[in-house]
Amino acid sequence: MxxxxxxxxxxxxxxxxxxxxxxxxxxxxxxxxxxxxxxxxxxxxxxxxxxxxxxxxxxxxxxxxxxxxxxxxxxxxxxxxxxxxxxxxxxxxxxxxxxxxxxxxxxxxxxxALPDVPEFDAKEIKLEKLVVTADDAAVDEALEGLAKNAQSFDTKEGAAEEGDQVVIDFKGSIDGEEFEGGAADDYPLVLGSSSFIPGFEEQLTGVTAGEEKDVNVSFPAEYQAPHLAGKDAVFAVTVKEVKAPKAAEIDDDLAKQFGSEDLEALKGQIRERLGAEYGQASRSVMKRKLLDQLDEKVSFELPPSLVDAEANQIAHQLWHEENPDVQGHDHPTIEPTDEHKKLAERRVRLGLLLAELGRKNEIQVTDAEMTQAVMNQARQYPGQERQFFEFVQQNPQMRQQLQAPIFEDKVVDYIFELADITEKEASKEDLQAAVEALEDEETAAA
Structure with missing residues (x-):
């Protein structure tokens, strides 16, 4: 040979x-x-x-x-x-x-061939970690949100306002003919909830109990029922009751509605959840700063085929985001721009760098971590979990898609352990501003 x-x-x-x-x-x-x-x-x-x-x-x-x-x-x-x-x-x-x-x-x-990725000293990486404590004000704000979600409605006198609940009977017709699914009795509708087609709820603002009213609306052109899409309709509405929202009391009973023994236990759970959310947001900001530093510190030749494939994928994804009505791939050829190629080069460079660091340090995704990732995804398909598991088992590309972010996070955590990280006390607003700045940078890059 x-x-x-x-x-x-x-x-x-x-x-x-x-x-x-x-x-x-x-x-x-x-x-x-x-x-x-x-x-x-x-x-x-x-x-x-x-x-x-x-x-x-x-x-x-x-x-x-x-x-x-x-x-x-x-x-x-x-x-x-x-x-x-x-x-x-x-x-x-x-x-x-x-x-x-x-x-x-x-x-x-x-x-x-994959390039030789140069070594770098992770100990030279300097990062700042925003540390935010879930204070009493944040816990109280979360409690108020829970109380609002657990609100009830009490009968009121006078006209209905946005946020009120109206109990109504209605019958819908098109050209004088009633249509299937267009009628209901004792329906509780919260005004401003956007539960009904556009224009319906707005016309009920100001009605009172006992009032009868014809509501004129047009079904959207993209309405889910094709036989109604784009057509004008009239709903004969009888208002049976008008109710005002009443927030739940922030007490032990509210806590029990959310599975806690008492109010103090609920506060503790909220504080823990907020702490986890702040920690995850802070990690996202620090990870972005790390990737920015790596992108500046490490340079090497990139395989053109990988860059082209990534640029095409970026361009294609962004095109579909800008054209949500196009579900399939029957559309004109999408040519990547210079910005797409620049972003692709960054992604390929960082991807190869992290992959090489993980390979050299024998960082692997465990079977337990993969199983947990599959379970998390399967929850998005209630009743079809078994089919999803089988699909993942038979689809190597899907397994790779689930494995890649786990592997990347493990390599990033490895770098964090070696890097020089300084903790900085910050407020919730400081963290929110940092996250928004991060999102703005990603939008600009895209």
Whole structure:
């Protein structure tokens, strides 16, 4: 077997591999020898069929397998000897497409090698960590929110206002004909909740108990029921009761509604939850600062194929965000801009850097961590959890999508352990401002 280099330009590599006819024949003979003890053929005892007859009968069929194994073996040997790791799937083509039995097999192998990632000293990284304590004011604010969510409604005199609840009977019609699903009795509607189609709730502002009113609306053009989409309708509404919202009392009874023993226990849970939220937000800010420093400190050649693929993905994703009505991929070709390519270069550089750091330090995602990630995703599909688990098991790309962020966070945590981190006491407002600045930077980059 011969391997001759035909291109070595930057990260681009090409090789011409020759597998001799003699090597192929030897591979076929090896396969036949392995199979011979179990072969039965008329006129011969099991395992006693002559090799010449086996080769005549099965040799041609095994030649394809031998060719594939020989080429795969040559590629494996090549990567072991050179230490190259392809950035993407190598391109393998038969050089002598008119190959015939008895001839050598010639293959052209092309790929982009992953670059050598330079070392950096994580101890030189200096970061600031915002530390925010969940104070009494934050806990009280959260309690008020819970009380509002647990609000009840009491009957009131006078006209309905936004935020009030009106109990109504209604019947809808189009061109004088009532339509299915357009009627209800004793329906509790909170004005301003946007529960009904646009314009409906606004026309009930100011109604009083006992009042009858025709509400004229138009169904949206994209309405979920095609037979109603874009049509004008009239709803005959009878207002049976008007109720004003009443926030729940912040006491032990409220705490029990949310699964706590008493108010003090609920406050403790809120304080713990807020602390976790502040900690996660602070980590996100610190992680972004870390990635910014790494992007400035470490520079190396990037595989063009990875950058192009990432730029295309960014451009495609942003195009769909700007055109949410287009669900499929039947749209014009989307060309990445210079900004897309710049962002792609940053992502590829940081991705390769973190991947190499994780590889050298044997950082891995455990089975337990993967199982937890799959369970978290499966909760988004109630009743279909088993199907989702099976889908993930059968889909390597999906497993990679779930594994990648876990791996990245573990590598980032590894760097945090070595970096020089200074803690800084901050207010909730300081942290919020830092998070908003982070979001603004990401939006600008996109």
């Amino acid at each position: 011969q391997v001759n280099e035909t291109l070595n330009d930057g990260l681009k590599r090409s090789y011409h591999i020759t597998v001799t006819a003699a090597e192929l024949d030897a591979k076929v003979d090896e396969k036949l020898a392995e199979a011979q003890p179990g072969v039965e053929m008329k006129g011969f005892r099991k395992g006693k069929v002559p090799m010449a007859l086996l080769k005549k009968q099965f040799g041609q069929r095994l030649m394809g397998e031998a060719m594939q194994e020989a080429v795969d073996g040559a590629m494996t040997d090549h990567f072991e000897k050179t230490g190259d790791r392809p950035a993407m799937q190598p391109d393998v083509k038969m050089a002598n497409e008119d190959w015939k039995p008895g001839q050598d097999v010639e293959v052209d192998l092309s790929y982009e």
